[in-house]
Amino acid sequence: MNFRKIVQGFFFSITLLAGIRFIFYISALKQGLDAGLKPGLIEGFLPISALMGLKQLLVTGEWDMIHPAGLTIFLMAIIMSAVFKKSFCSHVCPLGFVSETVSRLSRKIKLKRWQFAILASIKYLILAFFSYGILVQMNPGAIASFLHSPFNIVADARMLHFFTSPSRTTLIVLAIVLFCTLLLRNVWCRLLCPYGALLGLVSTLSPFRVRRSPQNCTGCGACSAACPNDIEVEKRGTVYSPECMGCYECVKAKTQADCLSVPLPHYDKLPLLIAGVVLGVFLLAYFGGYWDSSVTNAVYGKILLP
Template sequence: MSKYSDKYLGRRSIQFLFVIIVVLMGIQFFDFVQSVSESNLTLSTRPAGVEAFLPISALVALKAWLTTGVFDRIHPAGLVIFLAAMSVSFLWKRAFCSWICPLGTLSEGLALLGQKIFKRNFVPPRWLDYGLRSLKYLILGFFIFFIVVIMDGGSAYAFLQTPYNMVADVKMLEFFINMTWIGFTVVTGLILLSVLIENFWCRYLCPYGALLGLFGIISPWKIRRESHTCISCARCSSACPNHINVDKMQKVWSPECTGCLNCVKECPVSNTLKFGLLNPSFSLTPKKLALCVIGLWFGIIGIAKLTGHWETSISPEMYRMLIPMMDQFSHF
């Protein structure tokens, strides 16, 4: 039975929901930028959720908040989403990556395409796999060093107020609309590699996933295996998209575990694999995990909206002034 069988439609449904949300936000944000650029009298609404694609700005905002006590007003939704992703990962491994992240969903879809074309996904040799996996931690270390270690709170706050950061979301949109040959080559290369190698971006290059994986290590919920009922069929390991040898572990600590629960669903022996705490009564089925992830995610966003920590303080007039000049802004 394929590990991507119809049994997984529960997680797929949630992934599809978030893909729809992201696509609709992208269309709405494009309309907003167009209406601002063309100085339309009727201004489209800017969706705050696009700030989810500004993780570096969110990390700087987190540094500023922790050191100065001031919550970012330029891209507050970006910081809220960053905190929500860390909260989900702290509790339930890297569930953000496998249940919510649209890039994770795209990566899985490309792997499926590769399976259909080549009847398999290619797996690098172990020595190369370990070396490539270190890349995302090196990239994460670069950002942590310069933002968390080197940058002081005042500098972090000052960066948030720069014109560059104010239009970072618009510059991101501009990158995809008017992509250079270099950008097109890089994106095309990543797509092709993701077709050939399962979860290429997520496994080897995503610093966001690396950070969430570190939170996942200390997550109280983990995949736990009952050795006395295990029949050593290894179907759990075969079902794992991150190539974790689940059948050889009592408890999965790996930062690569995304809490997708493919292994739990694939196990043929009831209650042999569980996603839970030490107390068996606190284990989560895929359906319960789905409710927990969705509840926490939208709960945090709902609180942010109610407390005024969601919409940007940048006025439409400020956007009208900044967008025509954004090519002049740099992050230095």
């Protein structure tokens, strides 16, 4: 049984349900009805706001209560990456799930390492742009001002609008990414996602790296073929790549008993541990008051529907 696929499907379904709940929430606000609580999970799609929340937390010790769930998810993803590599990308992220699913339909193009390095620099440039602008250039006053701005308060509603009423440009860009994903594995995650770029850099701290034993390797290539991120495992000694998602599909696909290993007992059960950690963090945040926004429906609705 592939626990990772089950866990990925579970979190994708939860995100989909949260998206549907958010649509009803906005609709109720528009009709002046009791909208109930906004689903916090939606804030996971606001990484820029979360990065500002993180800076505010580091500088002032104050948790951002405008999008508290967004900051909770962001911190959780970073800490998970430092321990279990990019397990957030390979087990939790709904975009990663979609990208991987589409990628399975085709893998026509295989990039050389230098070609990949050039293309992957796109996500690092985007990450550097936002990191410099937020972590270096913005002072705490500017951060607080942005976090409490009407623009940021309803950023999740605008994100929903982006997906539910896409502009022609958005549709063209999405079609291009989809088409490229049919040619090249995981285009969004490997080349474009700055969130994944950050988690990848943090993940190099993780001790749970895949190791190949050259004396036991026959060079069959089964491990490389199984890797969703096209890492040439069969040519590495130890996989240090920031692209490694800690999915361990390569180890599961090994054809020799001792050709590949990972210093993590029961690595095949890791998805269950990841699911438990995520649900545990959610419960702690929910009951600890770090999940639901302090913005009331009246204020949210007033900004959204002036």
